[in-house]
Amino acid sequence: MRVQVEMTEQLQDYVESVSPDEPGLMRELRKRTDELPLRLMQVSPEEGQFLNVLVRALGVRRAIEVGVFTGYSLVSTAMALPEGGVVVGCDDNPEWTAIAMEFCERAGVADKVDMRLGDAVATLTQLVESGAAGTFDFVFIDADKENYGAYFELALTLLRQGGLILVDNVLWHGAVIDESAQDDETTALRAFNLRFRDDARVELCLLPFADGLTFAVKR
Numbered sequence: 001m002r003v004q005v006e007m008t009e010q011l012q013d014y015v016e017s018v019s020p021d022e023p024g025l026m027r028e029l030r031k032r033t034d035e036l037p038l039r040l041m042q043v044s045p046e047e048g049q050f051l052n053v054l055v056r057a058l059g060v061r062r063a064i065e066v067g068v069f070t071g072y073s074l075v076s077t078a079m080a081l082p083e084g085g086v087v088v089g090c091d092d093n094p095e096w097t098a099i100a101m102e103f104c105e106r107a108g109v110a111d112k113v114d115m116r117l118g119d120a121v122a123t124l125t126q127l128v129e130s131g132a133a134g135t136f137d138f139v140f141i142d143a144d145k146e147n148y149g150a151y152f153e154l155a156l157t158l159l160r161q162g163g164l165i166l167v168d169n170v171l172w173h174g175a176v177i178d179e180s181a182q183d184d185e186t187t188a189l190r191a192f193n194l195r196f197r198d199d200a201r202v203e204l205c206l207l208p209f210a211d212g213l214t215f216a217v218k219r
């Protein structure tokens with residue numbers, strides 16, 4: 001039998017009570033994002049804190065984020081980078097990324113952010129063409145689900161050996177096992193989850209944390 005704790009509301013409250021307080025600026029960013037119709041796209045405070053710890057633990061210097069929105073994960077990542085570190089932010093929405101950059105400025109990490117506005121497949125392809133293949137330590141994928149396969153392939157090219165790809169929402173609120181869910185996003189995620197499972201180029205695991213996170217280390 002597997003131990004998998006059920007995340008009740010009370011247990012979630014407990015997790016929050018023993019987790020580091022969400023920094024005031026991040027709380028403000030969450031509040032600002034709450035005004036937007038698509039606010040649910042934002043990562044949770046726990047996921048932001050997790051990214052912060054992960055980036056520090058891995059000693060990441062060069063990162064890519066695919067899917068910035070209003071910047072919660074971007075600021076969390078940038079704050080964890082060392083002096084001289086950089087995170088390339090990829091998003092095609094100018095209004096949301098303007099909020100992200102405002103909060104990067106206010107967090108004092110704007111100099112670590114290289115924001116690329118436009119289609120993320122094109123941005124990553126340009127990075128490869130500009131000679132950046134094999135130069136990144138970490139890629140976080142959290143944009144349109146239909147392009148996850150393309151993002152993963154490009155991330156593999158851009159990563160150094162031993163670099164990590166982190167992919168968000170791979171369980172898609174449980175819809176991946178709901179036969180009646182046949183929309184493009186769910187179908188794409190099901191295909192993505194199978195496509196790289198046995199890929200010899202990576203060592204991979206899926207963690208049922210938040211909305212499901214896949215980790216893949218480049219061999």
Ligand SMILES: C[S@@+](CC[C@H](N)C(=O)[O-])C[C@H]1O[C@@H](n2cnc3c(N)ncnc32)[C@H](O)[C@@H]1O
Nearest residue numbers: 041042043067069072073091092119120143144
């Ligand atoms: C789930 S949100 C990202 C959430 C973000 N990581 C956070 O912490 O709040 C997905 C983002 O991907 C962006 N996006 C979707 N399709 C895209 C594409 N083809 N190219 C670039 N960005 C895209 C959207 O504009 C949106 O901001």
